[in-house]
Amino acid sequence: MNDFRGVRKITAAITTKQEPELSTLQLEMRKIPESEFKWLVQRIFQKPAMAITVIAGILVSIGLTMAVPYLTGRMFNRLWAIYLREQPAVFYVFFQRFFFEYEILKYVEAILLLGTINFLISIIVGILNEYLAQNAERQIREDFYASVQNKSMAFFDTAKVGELMSQATYDVRIINATISPGFRMITQAAISALVTFGLIFWLEPYVMIIVIFFFPFYIITLRSYAKKLSPLTQKVQQQFGICNAHLQENVSGVRVIRAFTGEAFEIKKFGKEVDILRDDIIKRGVQQARYFPPLLLSFTITLALGLSIYFIIIGRMDGGEAITILGVLIQLYNPTYQISWVLYLTHMGLAGARRILRTMKEEDIIIEKPDAIELPEINGKIEYRNVSFSYQRQHQQDLEENNSEDEYRPTLRDISFVAEPGEIVAILGPTGCGKSTLTKLLARMYDVDKGAILIDGYDIRNVTLESLRKNIGVIEQDIFLFSTTIKENIAYGAEREISDEEIIEYAKAAQAHEFIMSFKDGYDTLVGERGVTLSGGQKQRIAIARAFLANPKILILDDSASAIDAKTEEQIQKAMNNLLKNRTVFIITHRLATIKRANKIIVMRKGRIVAKGVHDELLRTSEDYRRIFGRHIQLPPIQKEATGGAK
């Protein structure tokens, strides 16, 4: 769960730890077949030799199973013949001769031997099938995880963590059950049916007529059962996901719930969802109970028995054949009952696969061009060239794209400016005007709709995501730390071994060493869900230390949450001053000291740049800028209003 919540961090620049085969992986995602059934079969046959061995093992096992009624029938005939001949001394001869002289013992031995071999084969088939299932489960889990890690931010804007968790855990487990024992059972049922038909046809084609008569009813009832079960199974899984999502949201939002005494309301709401889940499961159970095929098999066996007796009377069939036919038909009871269970498993597996595939196939992965180049060592010049962007368009990516200009309501419109290497660019403006959005486009959290963003002249869409993000550090407003040690949090994303001394050095530069050492376990202190809770100011300094270590050429700082005491403010300021040196920096801030240091100030309103310049100049020229600082400082007389789209 932690990783899904931390994904913003993972995809964010400095913390990026991407697999080198990212684009191969994206291409793999696109190779996923349309049908979830085909996808499941592919997962099973990832180990083809093993899957074929399982099928061959099942075939042999069924052959051995069906040989038992055949041998029993032959043995019965032999016994019957002896009985007719030796009637007067039947009890005497039983032990003396039936067993030893008339080869009856051989039949018994053969049946025992077949049973033992069958048992051993079943064990091997069971183990191999379990291995197939575990292998498929592992692969699906990894593919799903990799797919989620590579989604664009647009995906996480709408995805529910609880739903994703339910897919990554419950659905993946169910797929495992579909393969083991599902795959084995379904293969067994299909082969059993074929062998039975063949054997009966060989022994007595007339009995086959009864089987052929009932077979279509059998298939129709089976199909109808499956058709009714499928939506019910899917609904149960969906509802399970909803309950999970609800629970997750409640845990994450527990502070708000407590603050607004919303516990009773939330419990009631959750209770309703759980009621729906219970009712759905009951409906599915009722459907499972209404399973008719065993009844049809009973009819078939009864009629076959009647016909066999008639054939014995008219001398067309002997007792041994009748025993064989009934024996093989009775062997079908097992697969008939198993099929209901297999159908249930298969539907659950397919429903799970459908949900997993829907997530995996969501077409919002930020695409890296196949011919994307590595961004070489950069100086840090950044240019926004007529950039427009809208969240709606990102979220509608896989819907029909609405290209109508009238409908286009961008969050950012016609943004153009240049940041020279080493410059500090402060971004200001009222809340919701698009400051964070502007910075998110730089690390390709989202792609621009129009225009382009260039780093040292390279369009960021033409370079690899890894080389782009490695050059950009981000310290967000809401800092996320992983549930691990402070040391590991600072070193997160580093691609080389980091010594303790180095970590301490960066923590010192970030003014974090002192408070870290005040904890009993120092740098080994656990943070987050498993350990201590850090304050906003402390988290910020850990993030600064992390940025020092990553040493990116470009830095984005969202410094707008600044409700901290004067001492912490001073420490953070010191840390920042160290950090900003020799980097191109975008800083979203209202701290006057930082703004005054900026080489360039960009003032935004409603997604547009309304003014650009330096502090003193903007104080004289921009109404918007004056509005921001009017309450805090003495304003000089206004000269002229700088209007929107200033370059």
Ligand code: ATP
């Ligand atoms: P603040 O100073 O409050 O952080 P901001 O200037 O950084 O605000 P942004 O966060 O860039 O503003 O948001 C600009 C607009 O885009 C807002 O109207 C916001 O509601 C919208 N917005 C932001 N993030 C998303 C998102 N992920 N999906 C849809 N709309 C979004």
